[in-house]
Amino acid sequence: MRKGRLKQKISLSAVMTWAVTVLVLTVLLSMLLFFIRMYQNSIEKNxxxxxxxxxxxxxxxxxxxxxxxxxxxxxxxxxxxxxxxxxxxxxxxxxxxxxxxxxxxxxxxxxxxxxxxxxxxxxxxxxxxxxxxxxxxxxxxxxxxxxxxxxxxxxxxxxxxxxxxxxxxxxxxxxxxxxxxxxxxxxxxxxxxxxxxxxxxxxxxxxxxxxxxxxxxxxxxxxxxxxxxxxxxxxxxxxxxxxxxxxxxxxxxxxxxxxxxxxxELITNRVERMVRICLVLLFLVLITAMLLGTLFSWLFARPANQLTRAMGEFEKNAENFRFVQVEGTGEISALSDSFGHMVVRIQELMEQVRQEEVTLRKTELNALQAQINPHFLYNTLDSIAWMCEEGRNEEAVEMVNALARLFRISISRGHELIPLEKELLHARSYLKIQNYRYKNQFTYHFDVEEGCLPYLCSKITLQPIIENAIYHGIDRMVDEGRIDIRIREEEDVILMTVTDNGVGMSQEQCREILHREAGDRTGIGIKNVNDRIRIYFGEAYGLLITSELDEGTCVEIRIPKVKEGDYGTK
Amino acid sequence: MGQNKTGRKRSAGLLIPLGGLLLILCYVAGIRYITANLKGNDGGNGETSKHYVALVVKSTTSAFWKSVFSGANAAGTEYNLTLTIEGPDNEEDYKTQNEQIARAVENGAEVIVFSAVDYEANGAAIDAAASQGVKIVVIDSDVNSSQVSSRISTDNYRAGQMAATAVLDSPEESLRVGIVNFDKNSANGQQREAGFRDALRGDHRVQIVDAINVLSTTEDSKGGTMEMLKNHPEINVIATFNEWTSLGVGYAIQELSLAEETMVVAFDSNVVSVGMLETGEVDALIVQNPYAMGYLGVECAYNLINNLPLESSQVDTATTVITRENMFEEECQKVLFTFD
Known part of the structure; x- marks a missing residue:
């Protein structure tokens, strides 16, 4: 299809050949006619x-x-x-x-x-x-x-x-x-x-x-x-x-x-000879034109076509394109060189942008991780202090243990992806701490399929959602709140759902929450969670929030089934 | 894909120098052609080797044949041919003629322009020559061969008839005719006699008294005529059919002083027979066009060599009856006297 279209287009060398031929033909013919007339006249006169x-x-x-x-x-x-x-x-x-x-x-x-x-x-x-x-x-x-x-x-x-x-x-x-x-x-x-x-x-x-x-x-x-x-x-x-x-x-x-x-006899002889000479000349010119055309196409049209093809390929697949220099005239070489430089430069820039994005995310995450800690730590330590004061030592110990687990998992540096088991541990520790802090204002339940536990999950995924459920859903409730965390293995994804029966959100809030950067008071934002899942696992995964005012909110998290050691390959 | 590409490249790598070489060759050839053409003079195609045409005839001495030769030479010059002219010493010698034919073939003649002494005896030699690829043109006197491309001659039968008409123009009441013909084996003499006899047949005034065949020489025909006149003194018309017999008859009449009494219708012209026409020994001359025969014969040979179409396989040249009365008329002068 593409080739056919290319063929239908007139090539530069053909244009060149035809132009020269037609030009020479007309000039030669008119000259011939002119000369024959002159010749005839002069011969007649002679x-x-x-x-x-x-x-x-x-x-x-x-x-x-x-x-x-x-x-x-x-x-x-x-x-x-x-x-x-x-x-x-x-x-x-x-x-x-x-x-x-x-x-x-x-x-x-x-x-x-x-x-x-x-x-x-x-x-x-x-x-x-x-x-x-x-x-x-x-x-x-x-x-x-x-x-x-x-x-x-x-x-x-x-x-x-x-x-x-x-x-x-x-x-x-x-x-x-x-x-x-x-x-x-x-x-x-x-x-x-x-x-x-x-x-x-x-x-x-x-x-x-x-x-x-x-x-x-x-x-x-x-x-x-x-x-x-x-x-x-x-x-x-x-x-x-x-x-x-x-x-x-x-x-x-x-x-x-x-x-x-x-x-x-005089004229026809001579005119015939003139015509013969002109025909031979014409033939020579035709050859020259063809030669020039071929040369032209060799020097210009062919490398130009190569360049065009290379550009097309680059357009389709910029990342993996490898450019081969096109040989040709000075102009073509210059063009080719420039294009080569451009390709390298663009590819460099693309790599740079991606690297920068990754670095940005990482630093952002680290910063946020660092950021939540003081608030949360302060409140939790306050609670623990208060427990100790009251002599509820056992509870205080449990609290401290939970806090320690929470931090160990949070801090596990270098490991962005952790098994779901650990993530759940993290979530449980967090919920335990919060439950103490909120004095059993809410209850929570885990419903986890055993088979899901070894799969990898980006770290600190559940915690921000639970945090959101507590702060925005249950905190403002008069009745006892309830948070359900369910993890199911579906066909090719792990589906995690965090459901609360809190005040719920409007549609706009739902939409907004996925696009809003984390504020001071909240820790890692929901948006951040969503973004990270997408960065690590691809666009097909991430968060889905459904909410109804005064009924509660349900957040679905989808991640692929990836086990330890599999990640790089997918 | 990759393989395909390298394949194409390889073939292109071979084609380019080849094509380039070809183009350069074309260029050189073209330029050479042009320079050669610009330098070249106006002369035609350049002379290649001349074509060879052999003219083999009955006799080389008579005015008739000399005129044939001058016509043949004119055409030979005009068409740039090598022309050889040969003939036996006497008009009965077909053997020499056959030898001459064979020699002409040996020497590479492309066309033989031939006039046969003997209609039958020359046939084999002509066929042999034709089998070697030599083309044959017959002038004046025919030969028995199917290989003849063209025949250029007087319409001999008609010439005989013309002679008869000249005889019948005589005011005499009774025409007692004697015929003096030459070699019986020569085709044209027989054709003339046949035309002459046929045209006279049925005219009540005419009676053919005697017919003799003599050698084609003045002496023999003179002797023959004198003998015939001695045997048949009543003869008052004599018809004779070639140049030498005409002279012989003329001399016989002169010797017998019968110029007034005897009407002589003779063939061909030379200064002597024209003189006899003027002085009365001869009363009418049937004059052929030997110059045209020679010219047309060689022209025809040229056409054959160059594969040009022939007008026809039988060309009749003109014949004119010249009498004492019209001999100095302008047209008759042109027929009777060659211009040299």
Whole structure:
């Protein structure tokens, strides 16, 4: 029951563990969210910037390349008007140097093929279709066709782009000149460009035709498809779901560079790692919290519980409690020390109080014993003197004997408990003396069961009661008084009754007499008798007074059946 | 009570250092993990040893196979695989192929991407390889084995039908057809011929005059064709089903100067056959997608190694009919001419 309640209560260490965990969890989670957002933003921004930088670089390189094409065209235009021989010579060396130029062709205004120079390729006898010819480009500057297959030569079909321009021929006539270029150089370069982990870039023309893509053949084979989206976009960077498109148009021709990179892989990778790190951190913190909690409970909660338990035990059984030091932190040790000192002190005080009480009773008793003597002695001696005067020597002797017995028993020092026999002797001696003194105003009778005689009784128990019966009951009577003393053995007590037929007492007097200290004239008070019985034998024993006015008083004394030698054990 | 207490104390005395040790270990591991993660670069899971995929094909010389190889290499690079490419010198040599299969298994190939010279004769070698735990992907030409994980090829029967459709497009009133096919044991050639024959059956204009099987070389098919034409001069349509026989037929026509009179429906493309298409010796080319076969074959091998789901156990790659009229159309250019 008690344990259950303890379990239901939350322990300090659990509170500690939870508090730390929850605190760290919230902080960590909010930090995590915050960081992820920051991270995401910065990564997106970085990815954009990286993409833009990469694309700008590609643009520069490709622009150089196309610039080179323009230069070549420029060169051709300078030589196209020269004499046949010089012109052929030029083209021969030009085509030798520029291995990427497949052919240079010229057309008249109707689009008829006039001349074709190539580096030793065999021109088809019958041209089915000439893909190198373009309708005259309207635009000024460099015009580059979309990629096509070279169709002019036998058994040679490379993919080329055609650069065309209008020039003046030998006789100043208008010519359209086309230069077919294999763009393998630039293709190699574009293949190498990487943006992020899987990003790449490709070249398209302003109409959206693919010029070169690192996976050109995959696209041509229908295995891959490039999203059509960038075709319609103007220059700039665009974030579409997790793809970043960066588009730049070349300044000197109709090509555009499209950079494609993936934010997703960058961010999710990193964020995943962050999350993983945070989870591990959280785990560590949890361990720490648990560790701290355990430590805390070890250092504080457990000794505190021990202390509480010790206090509870002390509360229940203060006298026999033995305190064992509780180990713990400084505070706990101090608390434990203080409690230990307190326990010792309280136990000392309790012992002291009891000792003091016993001593008090003893001294009180001794004092009272000493106190009754002079009065009583004086009266008795007076009586004896008077007897002697009258020559009632026998009676005087008896009186003196009784007095001697009375005192011997009273004085028996050190023996607080005496056999009932002696107590009865004491009572008889007293009654004898008083009977002389009161000149047979009263009669008395003893009725004692033999078996009761060996039992112990606190000394001077009957005498004060008899004294009370004489002084307060019979003394004031006109008729002859009578005192009955009966001793009976009951089941587990000895019952002594002193009955008189005196004036009796009211209820209040009865109650008062048990609480009033002895006065000057009376000897040991009834209260004293009662108190002593209780001290020696326990609360269950003592006096019971019943009285009725003008009828008499009955005092019952109950003591346990204790024989000599038994007392200490009970 | 007292005993109980001491018992608990003793077990606690044992548990505390143990638990402490465990916690410290956790701590160290956690911190190490974090520092390792913070230091680590963005690179993925770190490269483990590369997986090995062997590509064993019928031939290594034709433009068709070169295109297959370039597709296979593209996929090999993309998926970071070690790729070996082997094939016999001639397209009838199934023995060499079987040896190559066995060697690939010995060398620890995880997947063999295979194109069979002989539908029956290669079966046992493939089964043996599969029994060693090697996975099999077939491209182009099938093999008689139940251990094949995936087949990636032209729908050969349908390609044959397409060839037949090209023949039927001819305005001639009477079509007297001669067939020049390659090795009888090669599955794809037979499937193409079957598709071709089935599609022509029932057309009253068509009469299949002769069908010959030649070695898969230019010379043999040229000789065979010339002989067939000598025996059956009435033939005005010739169908042939692979790159080498196409060239042989083309050369025979060239030599006999029958370009105008004879319609030739041929298979696959290379610069010579494209030239013949332009000059008239050949009238239609059934062009497959070898690059895709190579690429998809190796991609499929990668998926098998990584236990990724396959799209299907049978993948058909595209086939296009190219005629003189459409050969320079943009889409046809892309099919006909590889980009290098």
């Amino acid at each position: 990815a954009m910037i990286a993409s833009e930088q990469a694309v700008v670089q590609v643009v520069n390189t490709v622009e150089n390349y196309t610039g080179d094409m323009a230069d070549a065209m420029e060169m051709i235009s300078r030589h196209i008007g020269r004499q046949e021989e010089a012109r052929n010579e030029f083209f021969q060396s030009f085509l030798e140097i520029r291995s990427d130029v497949v052919a240079v062709t010229t057309y008249d205004l109707e689009g008829r093929l006039l001349d074709c120079w190539s580096d030793g390729l065999k021109q088809k006898a019958k041209l089915r279709e000439n893909l190198s010819y373009m309708e005259t480009p309207e635009k000024k500057g460099l015009h580059i066709s979309k990629p096509h297959v070279e169709s002019l030569f036998e058994e040679y079909y490379p993919w080329v782009v055609t650069v065309s321009g209008n020039m003046r021929g030998q006789r100043g006539q208008e010519l359209q000149v086309s230069m077919d270029i294999r763009f393998s150089n630039i293709a190699d370069y574009v293949d190498e460009v990487g943006i992020g982990q899987h990003g790449y870039c490709f070249i398209q023309d302003t109409e959206g035709n693919l010029v070169y893509h690192p996976q050109q053949q995959l696209i041509y084979s229908g295995l891959k498809e490039e999203a059509g989206e960038p075709d319609s976009l103007a220059d700039g960077s665009y974030l579409r779901s997790n793809v970043i498109y960066t588009i730049r148009t070349l300044e000197n021709c109709n090509w555009r560079i499209v950079g494609v990179s993936y934010v997703d």
